Amino acid sequence: MAKKLMKGCEAVAEAAIQAGCHYFFGYPITPQNDIPEYMAARLPKVGGCFLQAESEVAAINMVYGAAASGARVMTSSSSPGVSLKQEGMSYLAGAELPCVVVNMVRGGPGLGSIQPSQGDYFQATRGGGHGDYHPIVLAPSSVQEAVDMMQDAFDLADVYRTPVMILADGIIGQMMEPVEFHESTSKRELPKKDWAATGWNPASGRPRAIVNSLYIEVDELQELNDRLQARYKIIRETEAKAELYNTDGAEIIVCAYGTVARICKSAIAICEKKGVKVGLVRPITVWPFPEKQLKEVMDQPSVKKAITVEISAGQMVEDVRLTVNGAKPVEFFGKPGSYTPTAEEIAEYIMKSREA
């Protein structure tokens, strides 16, 4: 198929539709409005339904309802709106319902800015709502990658019966890049949704569906949590993904995700010109965090330290430190809010850090 120049938001929406998502519930917030707008135009034409909810709270609960009835469903928002969705995310996790939530992260806290940020890393990877749960969190660094991961985002949600979050930022959402849509087919064996509440005929033989996250007895709640944790263990062991760039024999490893990782590649080129070999470990899944991949790279004798670069006060750096576990120094470069560091600034920090 020919390449198309598309905005990240629109491309993500189209990819979701091609992955079989025909239901979208959302609420306007910058910088992700192109997603609901695209869905509003396209979904009626594919026999689906777009609905603008009265709030993010309602939107995520509409997602809960559609998921409870077995539909492939999605919502999108940006940081303040995603905070409002956290209650629903916890219920989705507790009721073991699949769905995809896109967060085009903007600067915070509070109303913050509308410029890109990575300040929602903790919220996304630690669960965000109440209770012991994790959504699977995917962090694209280009429009094409965002498109390519949508099919698997829905598949992961179905296989593990969990919310999946696409953690991007305003740059990915607003940027136009050429994208190619490949025929979207699932690479996973998808389980039957025989648990869905669709209407029950007592003669049908299937048990009555009860979609629920209430387990009032200690033992029953334990059972749910054991089931979730067992699932999370499998996810940690099998689904962590990272891109390794220039890491073989590198002296310094930069760890960054999303848009910032791309800027780091430019910084790496600047360092290379100055004769310093710097590699990049770019988590593609930020939960599960690609511990194995990072650890292998960091274990190389050539590697002296890791530098994590984020548009935050230092969030992912905690996962990097947990992974490196004191074996080598781990530094942080970045600012909270929504200041996107330039390649030159990152390169300058790397060079200075090397001399320190």
Added chain:
Amino acid sequence: MQTVFKKTPVLTDAILHYCPGCGHGIVHRLVAEVIEELGIQDRTVAYVPVGCAVFGYKYFNVDSVEAAHGRAPAAATGTKRTDPNRVVFTYQGDGDLASIGAAEIVHAAHRGEKITTIFINNAIYGMTGGQMAPTTLVGQKTTTSPYGRDENHCGKPIRIAEMLATIEGSAYIERVAVNTPANIVKAKKAIKNAFECQLAGKGFSLVEVLSNCPTNWGMSPVESMEWLEQNMIPYYPLGVKKDITKEV
């Protein structure tokens, strides 16, 4: 032997957890009987609330979903929109619907969402232990209005049926009570009308059911029915508030 009464198969055999004399059991039965009579059990999805009816999924013998506090109308929207052929109802109390879920119910009505809501108004929070609800009457003592509800401090009770009747998208709104056999018969008719309104695709339908809470009101079941009659019905008048199915 002739059968003169049989439990509807749309209620399970689970034993209700409600307090003695509580109106929830009556309303559960009415809803279940209506579903049976309309022959829609196999395409009905129940949305139960957070509140005393939180275990509703154990009793309604249909596919059921437990919603977050107040969010049932939004979640029910998700189920209805993914297959309009489904019959979807929410069963909500006054804390759930009139307080934390006020936005969701107003906008379900505003969109003309083709769902049915059974709204139990017993003027109090039951499950959490008798706190004040938006529907608590002026002067009524609760655990969070120990000196009686003071209208200067927290306003006068909200009349949900009348409010929702003003919204263009609502199609059928009625207030009933379950304090006497005659009123229970009328309540069942109202619930049936509401479901038929949904089946006809007319829009949003809601039945507000005035019910009792002997435990948290601190009364015997009989006293509570009398209190309902004397105090609630004068403030919350019964009757059809809106019915576009009858309009020409």
Added chain:
Amino acid sequence: MLWTNIFAGFGGQGVLLIGQLLAYAGMYEGKNVSWLPSYGPEMRGGTANCSVVVSDEPIASPVLSMADCVIAMNTPSLDKFESCVNPGGKLFINSSIIEKKATRTDIEVYYVPCNEVADQLGNPKVANMAMLGAYLEATKAAKTESVLDALLYKLGEKKAHLIPLNREAIEKGAESIKK
């Protein structure tokens, strides 16, 4: 080949569009491209700008702090972005409405009378295309035909009759900087 560009002007001057046309044209010619707009409240009636990268290699960073070329369609854009031109880079100034001259001496500066060109063609809306013409002439970052293909895609067949006018604007803009 790598061209990093910042297109800036008032909202309504069509700077986002000419940036997009360059991105499309680059894509049609098999290049890697990215187009990143400024977004949000600043779009509403104020200044608008976009960063466009056209490259043979995959694009690492779509976010530009410095650029090979800056296109300034109005005075605030010149004030804001003159310092962002890489040494040896190119600065395009819409001389029809910007009275100032560039202060930098380490870059090439092109003064393009965009609005005059457009007025001569009888349509003030094509001032942006005159600027794009000058840019293409100076950089050869993309072919005029690719840009016009992109414009046809954006306009749709119903507005195909506008293509000759836009072609003329591009050509006149290019001529304006020929020595």
